[in-house]
Amino acid sequence: AAVAGGKDEL
């Protein structure tokens, strides 16, 4: 999950 759509951080 390294690109937009998989981002879980702030």
Added chain:
Amino acid sequence: MNVFRLVADLMHLASILILLLKIRKTRSAAGISFKSQLLYLIVFVTRYLDLFTHWVSLYNTAMKVFFIASSGYIVYQMQRRYRATWDPALDTFRIEFLLGGAAVMSLIFHTKFTFLELFWTYSIWLEAVAILPQLFQMSRTGEAETITAHYLFALGAYRGLYVVNWIYRYATEGYWEWIPFLAGMVQTVLYADFFYVYFSRVMRGKKFELP
């Protein structure tokens, strides 16, 4: 979620609450760089464009909304109610270079050439340098109020702890993104002088003053 990221997020939250407290208690935004605050608003708006397209958790969404709303509120209030309390003549860093530099960096270094990904990357590069107008202003005046120093410490610690979080996530999950890692390292290095003065003076009960 791990302890480094949780504490980092809480430090970020605390930094904004400290800044709001400083402005309310002293009824003044003196010592705060409007340009840095404006850059943070741009950082959060461009980073959280996925707010409506990508659900992570209630925690994630609530924090995103808070960071956008609070930075917008601070920028608005510095222009309105507290306009007369800070001096634009001290806030002279040329942010065009930061805005342009971050744009060039995100066009060269990104993982995908898509709208959301480019804006996300832009926000990462811009955040790395968004504190420069604030640090530049403090280097000109040579001092800062203690509460402002606490604000900056919490803000700097947030990204420093994110760097630790990325190393931890790589070790435990194999998760790795080099762009935020590099940007986080740049930001932490920019803070080095500030951290030194903070630990050597403010933590010992002295005023934040540059040598």
